[in-house]
Every structure is written in C-alpha cells, then in structure tokens.
Amino acid sequence: MKKLVISAILAGATLLCADETMQASMSKMENGLTLIQKGFLYNNIESINLGIKDINDGNELFGKKEMEVYLPKDKKHMTNTAQIASDKIVKSLKELKEHLDSKEYLKSHESYANVITACAACHNLVRSW
C-alpha cells in the first residue's frame, strides 16, 4: 500500500513536471512562430532571427521523456515518430536561416511552412487528430 501511494505521488510529480516543461516549451515555440510570421509580413529580418532562436530553444526543452508522457496509451511506442517531427523543426529552421542569409526570402518562407507542418505532425500524434 505504502509503495502504491509513493508510486502514485511520483507519477503525479512526473506529470506535473512534464506539464510545466510542455507549457514552457510550447509557448516559447508559439512565440517564435509569431515572431517569424511578423518578420516576413513586416519585412523585419531581426524578428525572424529572434523567432528562430525561440523555436530552437523551446524545441530543445521537450525531450523523449516528455513525449512519452503525452503520447496516448496506444501510441506510447511512437516516441521515434514524435522525435522525427522535432528533428524536422531543427532541420527546417536551419534551411530557413540559410535561405534568409542568402536573401532567398521565398524559399525561406517555404522552410517556415515546413516548420509549422512539423508542429502539426507531432500534435497529430499526441492528440490523435
């Protein structure tokens, strides 16, 4: 019984901890997306660069341990698929930045769209859309 109570408390703490990490990570990434979008709309390169940093930082916070907490019961084995979405964000941001630096703005914007698609790929998984 004692063991059960302790493991229930531990499980609760893990969830709480994961919740905080999830919210910090996702709000940072949401903010980054907005900065990038505004940067493209208002032709403000600095805002795009700030957004790239925010998304990279937010994405780093959310690791495999958290992914497993949020995957639905029947998808717990799919952390790799979630990780692929997270890796896709890193890759697309890198391309976004490269195109931005070489002033290929349309291509850069395409990479931005790929970032959003990667967000949706993981949300699709965790929310069983």
Ligand code: HEC
């Ligand atoms: C590896 C998985 C994963 C990736 C990639 C991911 N998310 Fe999330 N996101 C989650 C999980 C898990 C939740 C919480 C569960 C839910 O909302 O269904 C979440 C929730 C959110 C929320 C709502 C947060 C809240 O407090 O309810 C926002 C906003 C969000 N994500 C933004 C983003 C943005 C922007 C990106 C891409 C730049 C992104 N996410 C990429 C897994 C991911």
